[in-house]
Amino acid sequence: MRPFAYERAGDLVSAVTAATIEADSQIRAPIQFLAGGTTLLDLMKIDVMRPERLIDINPLEKSLSEISFDRSGLRLGALARMSAVAHHPDVEREYPVISQALKLGASAQLRNMATLGGNVLQRTRCPYFRDVSWHACNKRDPGSGCSARQGLNRNHAVLGTSDHCIAAYPGDFAQALIALDATVSIAGSKGDRRIPFSDLHRLPADTPHIETTLSPGELITEFHFPARPWARRSLYLKVRDRESYEFAVASAVVALDLADGVVRDIRIALGGVATVPWRSLAAEDALRGKPLDESRAGMAAEAAFATAKTFGGNDFKPELGRATLVRALLAVAMLEVRS
Amino acid sequence: MDTYSPLKTPSLSQRNGSMTAVNLVLSVNGRDYRLTLDARVTLLDALREQLSLTGTKKGCDQGQCGACTVHVDGRRILSCLTLAASVEGKAITTIEGLADEGGLHPMQQAFMDHDAFQCGYCTPGQIMSAVACVTEGLAETDDDIREYMSGNLCRCAAYPNIVAAIKQARIDMQRGRS
Numbered sequence: 205m206r207p208f209a210y211e212r213a214g215d216l217v218s219a220v221t222a223a224t225i226e227a228d229s230q231i232r233a234p235i236q237f238l239a240g241g242t243t244l245l246d247l248m249k250i251d252v253m254r255p256e257r258l259i260d261i262n263p264l265e266k267s268l269s270e271i272s273f274d275r276s277g278l279r280l281g282a283l284a285r286m287s288a289v290a291h292h293p294d295v296e297r298e299y300p301v302i303s304q305a306l307k308l309g310a311s312a313q314l315r316n317m318a319t320l321g322g323n324v325l326q327r328t329r330c331p332y333f334r335d336v337s338w339h340a341c342n343k344r345d346p347g348s349g350c351s352a353r354q355g356l357n358r359n360h361a362v363l364g365t366s367d368h369c370i371a372a373y374p375g376d377f378a379q380a381l382i383a384l385d386a387t388v389s390i391a392g393s394k395g396d397r398r399i400p401f402s403d404l405h406r407l408p409a410d411t412p413h414i415e416t417t418l419s420p421g422e423l424i425t426e427f428h429f430p431a432r433p434w435a436r437r438s439l440y441l442k443v444r445d446r447e448s449y450e451f452a453v454a455s456a457v458v459a460l461d462l463a464d465g466v467v468r469d470i471r472i473a474l475g476g477v478a479t480v481p482w483r484s485l486a487a488e489d490a491l492r493g494k495p496l497d498e499s500r501a502g503m504a505a506e507a508a509f510a511t512a513k514t515f516g517g518n519d520f521k522p523e524l525g526r527a528t529l530v531r532a533l534l535a536v537a538m539l540e541v542r543s
Numbered sequence: 544m545d546t547y548s549p550l551k552t553p554s555l556s557q558r559n560g561s562m563t564a565v566n567l568v569l570s571v572n573g574r575d576y577r578l579t580l581d582a583r584v585t586l587l588d589a590l591r592e593q594l595s596l597t598g599t600k601k602g603c604d605q606g607q608c609g610a611c612t613v614h615v616d617g618r619r620i621l622s623c624l625t626l627a628a629s630v631e632g633k634a635i636t637t638i639e640g641l642a643d644e645g646g647l648h649p650m651q652q653a654f655m656d657h658d659a660f661q662c663g664y665c666t667p668g669q670i671m672s673a674v675a676c677v678t679e680g681l682a683e684t685d686d687d688i689r690e691y692m693s694g695n696l697c698r699c700a701a702y703p704n705i706v707a708a709i710k711q712a713r714i715d716m717q718r719g720r721s
Binding site: 238249260287316 | 582609618675
């Protein structure tokens with residue numbers, strides 16, 4: 205690991221002020237926030253991330269880790285640990301998909317460490333990104349090329365790819381955020397702002413090294429989930445190469461407002477198959493106002509992957525992704541949900 | 544319990560050549576240790592190399608195997624992905640701190656009773672993780688034990704015996720130590 209200066213945040217304002225620095229993107233800035241450390245220290249050990257200064261924001265945990273639920277919805281502090289949120293009774297009852305997505309991520313130890321803010325910003329597992337002995341990686345070294353397009357790409361994305369990057373977004377929780385209309389509160393030295401979660405991540409396009417719309421120094425402070433009729437009838441289905449402690453090959457979030465067998469409203473997001481957290485409006489549109497049965501579910505799944513592009517190793521993913529979504533749709537329709 | 548108190552100085556690291564040193568006090572198994580460390584030193588390396596507490600094992604050193612599991616303020620975490628500097632003021636418990644004058648912790652005894660290891664390298668991490676799994680209330684069924692222990696790999700594949708040991712220790716722990 206390369207040397208860095210270590211300091212602790214005294215308060216939020218001084219932390220974001222200290223971290224505000226000129227850089228082409230937050231993730232490549234020489235000053236980084238340290239929260240759970242499960243992504244950052246991992247990537248620093250393998251020399252993919254090379255910050256010169258770390259600002260430890262764990263001292264801010266008390267003020268930024270609140271979990272609160274009321275009629276307006278659910279608020280989750282960005283420094284809340286994955287495990288605390290996953291097992292919170294309000295979350296389990298009112299937003300089961302959030303609890304499930306968090307419980308199915310990583311391991312018990314990592315969930316005790318990792319914060320929600322860090323979780324949504326976790327970096328791709330693309331092996332060419334994670335191994336600096338590969339020269340070509342546009343995400344790690346802009347303009348150097350992409351080793352994955354012609355390489356081993358079984359785990360890579362089929363949705364949202366570009367000529368410059370096909371790395372899959374690895375997270376689970378983000379799929380719940382994007383499906384459930386969540387917003388993100390962000391603190392920065394130029395003031396605070398609040399944006400839809402769907403505006404946080406950027407498609408790779410021709411700048412895959414700029415992964416989010418955060419500026420250097422900006423810090424996610426809170427996630428807000430509005431109260432919605434489809435929140436309780438929701439689930440996360442994750443398909444993996446092994447039973448536990450593995451990233452998704454394909455996954456689906458479905459949240460459903462069902463009335464007499466007819467879809468009043470529905471939210472669908474897909475994981476493991478896209479370059480960013482991926483909401484499928486096409487699949488939702490195929491179901492809204494329609495009865496939810498196997499044939500309709502199949503049509504929605506077709507719509508979800510209509511624009512999929514595969515690269516050899518991941519040719520199987522659209523079919524697996526469709527099957528995952530169909531299974532999730534039929535399962536969520538069968539859920540017993542008390543009003 | 545929260546014993547954390549942020550330092551008054553905005554920065555506690557000083558540059559010394561290419562190395563950035565950090566002065567800190569670590570509280571491990573109820574004892575305080577005053578240390579000067581390179582800021583890069585993980586909790587795992589501080590325990591093993593500075594405090595000679597070699598019960599905590601270095602397996603993969605990248606957060607994938609669980610051999611380095613310790614408790615920080617009662618929560619199981621991976622010491623290989625934790626900077627020593629970031630846990631100053633927290634109560635750290637390692638495998639060496641689990642037994643007391645009354646004898647082995649019920650989980651340690653259960654691992655012996657059920658032969659829940661072969662080479663033993665993953666065992667300290669398994670035991671630390673298992674103790675937390677029980678106190679978190681996540682060891683009620685065999686399936687739960689397997690799921691919530693999935694962050695601890697055992698390449699000897701002693702998994703069935705580990706599950707049996709945790710079931711025994713869960714009962715002993717719930718009865719309270721005699």
